[in-house]
Each structure stands twice: as structure tokens, then as C-alpha cells.
Amino acid sequence: MFPYVPSSSCWLYSFFSFLHHIAKKRSVMTNSRLAFAEKACSYLSASTDPFHAVHQAIQKLEAAGFQALQYRHNFPALQKGGKYYYTVHHSTLVAFTVGNKVAKDDFGFHLIGGHTDSPNLAVKPNSKKPPKQGCVQLAVACYGGGLWHTWFDRDLSISGKVLIRNGETLEPKLVQIRDPVARVSTLCIHLQSPDERAAFKVNTEDHTSPILATTTTTAQQELEKGATEQLDAWQQGQEPALMQRIARELQVDVHQIADFELSLYDTQPAAIGGLNQEFLYSARLDNLATVFCAVEALAAHDPADDTDIAMICCFDHEEVGSVSSHGAGSPVMGEAIRRVSAALGVTELSTVKAKSFCLSIDQAHAVHPNYASKHDSQHAPVLNHGLVVKTNCNQRYTTNSLTGFVVREIARQKDIPIQEFAVRNDCPCGSTIGPTISARLGIRVVDAGMPQLSMHSCREVMGITDLSHGYNLFRGFFENFRSIDNNIHD
Template sequence: MDKQHYNDGLLRFLQQSPTPFHAVSTMRAALESAGFELLNEQDVWQLKPGRAYVVTRNDSSIVAFTTADADPAETGINMAGAHTDSPCLKLKPNAVMNSPSALQFAVEIYGGALLAPWFDRDLSLAGRVEFRRQNGDVDSALLNWCRPIATVPSLAIHLDREANQNRSINAQKDMPPVFAMPLVPAADNTPAQFDFGAFIRETLEAQHGIVEVDKVLAHELYFYDTQAPAVIGLHNDFIASARLDNLLSCYVCLDAILAAHKSDNKQFSLMVCNDHEEVGSASACGAQGPFLRSVLARLCAQFSQGDAAESVERMTRRSLFLSIDNAHGLHPNFPEKHDANHGPLLNKGPVIKINANQRYATNSRSSARFKAICDQADVPVQEFVVRSDMGCGSTIGPITASGLGVETIDIGVPTYGMHSIRELAGSDDGWLLGRALRLYFGAGDGGGL
């Protein structure tokens, strides 16, 4: 498992995944190419031992799993989860704002974004659109403009002398991106309007060859930074990219489940990557929704004997869930923001996240089980506890643990600048976590991405 090859794959995945929809599309394509069979939630499932399957919901959440010639109620399932969404600027339904000086896009803030780094970046747009064809059929497609089409310009220091000392950011007023100059009024001085529907139709034709669009019905479109992911640092110490939180974890899960499928050591292993973690997970495809439990119930129904509900409960008691989400690395400029004994360092291995108030789902038993895996994989482990006088974020871990009753641990790689438009991780840490996860899923050093 070569580190450079692993990180090259991570950079490609990050570049191909500007939105949760694109991340799931990229993962699904990789899984199907490797022999995972696509399931439809509306169909009757016919699962077989020694096979691999993938199912999606809302095009933004995904579950993939491998099966064994055994009863999961007797063996349990090794599970790992991450999330596909990241804080960003999301386009509002009525997307265009006209002003005398520029055309702007109306946006709302998705998740807990660090807003200051969004200024003066080259932004593009991507996501999903729904449209009606001329024959009356309603369809959808993924779009990605790829090139820079907008920016959020800063106010010059000359017009805001206090900008570096005392400036707040108003999400409604300060964040709408500029994308074009005002349109010239018609000859009768009627104000010219930017045709957003035509803008979408032209892109559908250019990217998908779809020409028979009668009407654009709805969209879920997100702005993203066009600067490519990169390995940086004097000795290639770091990975810099948008959406490291939490696409890095999705990549680690994807690589491990692919390696598990290619391995001769067949066991029940499962990865889930949920949407909407950054806004609370309360959706049909979020971790608080029924997606994972539904898949587990249907899997048990195929492989277990006896009462289906009891089989799910027995399987859950024998399982472990790794909730994988980035951790806060010890920031060199702000060491006082960390507990002195629990400040994880970049490039020193994955982090176990612990919180007395159950903001993380880790307990001593799940921690011990993960440490044993890391010891076997020769992977160093660190621990993170937030300062006792500070609040603590959370993950899909407590939500999944409380929803399923499965033993859970919260882990992740340490990063700087979490929720910024561009985050920073150590170039060793994803690879190290990947080694542990491959072992957990029963895979060897080969296979994967």
C-alpha cells in the first residue's frame, strides 16, 4: 500500500467531488467498476454470500457492503461511516440578484462555514438540477461548471480601516458572489433580466447533450473553490484541499471496502457515507434517518435464521461502528485552544475523539478495540479531548450509536482550518488510517483504489 499512490488517489477523488452528489457518483462508479452490484431500494433484494453490493439514497448518501458465507447475527458486521457534505455557499431558489454595479448570485450558508476564507476566491458551481423534458417526463442531472464563474469580492482596506481589527461578516449582505456585469436595458428602458433557466438549459446541453428541456424545475447547487487539491510543504508534509472534512474519510472508507472485496478473506464489512452531517443529520438520507438501519435489516433478512427483528439486534450487539470524521490538530499559532495533554499532531496517526458528555460516542471498550486494530496494523494512535472550558462539536457517531445501539468509536485524522474553504491535513495520516481500516475490513495490503 504505497503512500504516494494512496494520496494521488485521494487528490483525484477530492477534485472529482465538489458536492455530495458528485462524491457519491464517484464512489458508486468506483464500486461498480470493481464488481459491486448496484441495488435499488424499490426492488426485492437477492443477496448472496461472498459478493459485494452498493446502494444509494438521494444520490448523496451511499452504503456499500461485502457478504460472507455466515449468519451476521452470529458474526456481527464491521462497519465504518463518514459524511459526504461540507460547509459551503448554497444557491437560493431565486438565484439571481440585480444591482446597478454587478449581477450576483443569492446564497445561503450551508453548515458552519468559516466565512472569511471565501472572499476573493475563484468559485465555480456544481450540484443537481431537476427539469421537465418536452415529452413531460421529469428528470435530473448532475452539473459542474468546473471553471471559475464567480467570486465574493472583499471591501478594500481603504473603505474599512478596521477590517483587520474588528470586522464581522453578515451572511445575507456580504456573501453574495459576483458573476457578471449588469445587462444592458432594452431600447424602451425595460430592465434586462438574466435568464437563469436558459443558463441551466445551456449547461445541460453542453455537459449531457440534453436539448429537449421544457422547464428547469428545481436545483441544489453549491459554490466551491476551483483551486485544485495539492500535496504541499517543504518535504511534501501536507495535503491542502477543500472538503477534506469529510471527503478524506469517505476516501479511506471507499479504499478499504474495495480492498476487502478483492481480498480472499471474506467477511461482513460495510461502509456508509451520509449526507447532511454538517446541518444535524436529520434527513431521510442523513445519519439520523433510517437509511443504514434499513440496509442492515434487509441484509439480516437474507442471511439470518429465525425472527428478523431479533437477528438485527443480535447482529448489532456483535458489531462495531467506526465513525470517521476529521479532528482538530494542534495549531502552532493557537496552542492555548487545546488541552495540553490532548492536542493531536499532524502526521502522527489517526485520532481517537473522546468526550465525557457523549458528543463523541467513544467508550473504553470501543477505544480498546480500535487500538488493538492499529497495533496489529503498526499504526500510531493519538487522542483528542476538547478543553474543559470549551464547547465540543459532534459527529455521526453518537447519532448512529443511539439509533442502532451499536458499539461506536469516533476517530479521524488531525487537520488545520476545519470548515475553511481550504483545509490542511498531514500527508501521512489518511494513509495510516487507511492501513488500519483495511485490516478492520479483512483486507490485505493489496486492492483498494
């Protein structure tokens, strides 16, 4: 018999049906990524400082059934299949699930480490500045290594944590002024010399104080009248207009304000952009994009068949070296491992640590098309082309052959593309919390991240496809790490 040969019309129908199926599948994937990016926009816009970043994360975790633990108290007996979280100083978050099949003598921790802080203009302890040229200004300090020129001419506002006196007790409250109340203005071009026009140089002490109001404002004059009467020494150092606005936001008396940790933020919300809606424009992508994906992945993780502890640790103070009571250089992660293990009846941690693994996730440097020479051409990550594994032989990153393999294998199983980054030999290399965690705890760590441009700018950009890749990698890590690790021989 002769083989059947389909007619041209039948063949064309099959071909176009196939193309339609592929297009439909891509459309579903695109819509899913857009929806996830829109959810990220909401989180990023609401997370205007580390305190609000943690607060927003807690809301997601509690909606997923996580229970609060008290950091300053002993942990209760932890239940298999349980979901828990706690905070340190309200700006560092630890959250975890206990595998339903955890065995006392055979479990480890699947850790994701990130950070909640970003470079910003922080309000100084004495926020009041003497009026200059009819303007009321705010005393600020430069937190971290920001690109400070990007903070000029933006509509800024103020948020953070405030300590409120309530009788004999002291209660922390979060404040977030939503309307723009501050602005750092540039000097007009007509008053600049040719040299000044050629290179915009910021004196971070003289040029970054934002303008809040004018001294001729009736409201400001009223605030100044008797403002120092009945106020303690700390309050007398504060800008009266700021204190009054905080009191109004929190619905307290100004005399109840005992102290605060405040910073400025850009009021422009996060947005999806680009001709094809493939970019995420936002402040604080470094590193709240990681925090968002980690929280979403842990909230979605089902510990029913898990034999280990899935945990995220989101630290404050990475941008200034992690050396604080609740930064990555503190005992927080080590204590989390010890306390959770003890609550499960395990006090010998050497085996637990040997079976543990940490993804140190921080945003990565995508190659900039206008400055491509700043990258090694063989290690130049591209936006929307996959997650980035970071390697540095001088241990600025912790990735080695084994830890790099693990993250690549997880990515392979989840069909996630991976890119490699190593800094040029003639460029300095930044660092992450990875080396700190690895050295202090002695556990295996890999450094990876989602690529972005404009890192440490007031406004950054990344690809929405990479955001979904980050989430899927974290899901795969929680689900598949143990099976991969069991096949690795010492």
C-alpha cells in the same frame, strides 16, 4: 578459540548496508504514500458536492466488481462473497460485501460511517437577485458552519444535481461547471474604517452573494430579453445566465430544467505541498478524506474468508445536524442492517446488532502551532503522527473504554500510531454522527479520525501519512475485528 572479530571495513560495510536498506524501505513507503495521496487529490478535486462525491465513489466500487441495488425495490437474494451498493437521494451511499463464510445464526456488521457534505455556499430556491450597481449576482445561503471569510476572493464555480423533464419523466443529472464563473469579493482596505480593518466581520446575508457577470454584457442582455416568456413560476425565479449555462452543460433545453440542488465550490484543485511533500491541501477534507479512504478500503477488501458483513455508510447532511431522510439520523443505516440481514434469511436482529461495531470517522482537530493554547496539552494531536481517538465524557463522542480499546488494538496490529483527543474544559465540543448512530441502533461505536488544520475553511490541510494510516486502519478493521471481538468477554 578466540571469537571472530570483524575488521573495521567489514563492520562499516554492514552498517552502511543496513542504513541503505532502511533508507530504501522509507523511500518505498514515502512513494506509496505519495501515490495514495495523489489518488486522493483526484477524488477530492472531482467531488465538488455530495452528489459528485457519491458518483466518484460508485465508479471506484463498480470497477472493483460491486453491483448496484435499487433502494426503492426489494433486494434480491444476496450471494456469499457478493459486493453491492446503493444510494439514497444520490448523496448518501451504502456499500457492502457479504462474507463468503457468513453463517445465518452468527454474523455481524463491520461498519464505517462518514459523511459526504461539507460547509458551502448553496444556491437559494430563487437564485435570481435584482441587479445592483451594474452587477449580476447569485442568491446563496450558508450551508453548515463554514469559515465564511475564507470564501472571499476565490475563483468559484457551481456544481450539483439538476432535475430534467424528459417528456412525462423526471431525470436527475449531475452538473459540474469546471471554469470559474463566480466570485465573492472583499471590500478594499481604503473603504474600511479602522475598526473594520481590525476585525473582518461577514454579514452572511449581505456580503456573500457572488458576482456572475455585469448587466452591460451583451450576452446577459440577450438572456434577459423575453426570459420569462413560456417559463413556469419556479424558472422565473432563476438567474437566466445560470439557467442557460446549466442547459448548455447538460445539452438540454432551458425549459427542461425543473429544479436543482446546487452549491458553489473553489476551482483550485487539491494538491500535495510542504517542503517535503507531506501535506494534502484541499477543500472538503472534512469529511471526504474519510469517504475516500473508506471506499478504497472496501473496494480492496476480499470477503473470501470473511464471516461478517463489511459495510460503509456515507451520509449527507452531517454538517447541519443529520436530521433528514438520508442523514445519519434517518433510518438508512438501520434499514441497511435489516434489509441485508433479511436477504440472508435473518429477521431477528438483536444478536446481529450485538455482534456489530461501527467506526464513526470524522476529521479531528490537530493542534495549531500558532494557537496551541486552544488544545489540552495532553490531548493535542499532531499532523502526520497517527490517527486520533476522540473521547468526550458528555457523549459528544461515543468512545468508551471498550470501543476505544478495539480501535487501538486494530491500530497496534497494523503498526498505526494512535493519538488521543479530548476538548479543553473551557471550550465547546463539536460532535459527529457517532452519538446518533449509537443511540438509534444500540450498537457499539467509536469516534476517531484523521487530524487536520483549518477545519470548515474553504481550503483545509492534513498530512499524507495520516491519510495512509486511515486507509490501513479501515483495512485492518474489516480484516481483524472479528478475531479481536471474539476475545472480548461480556
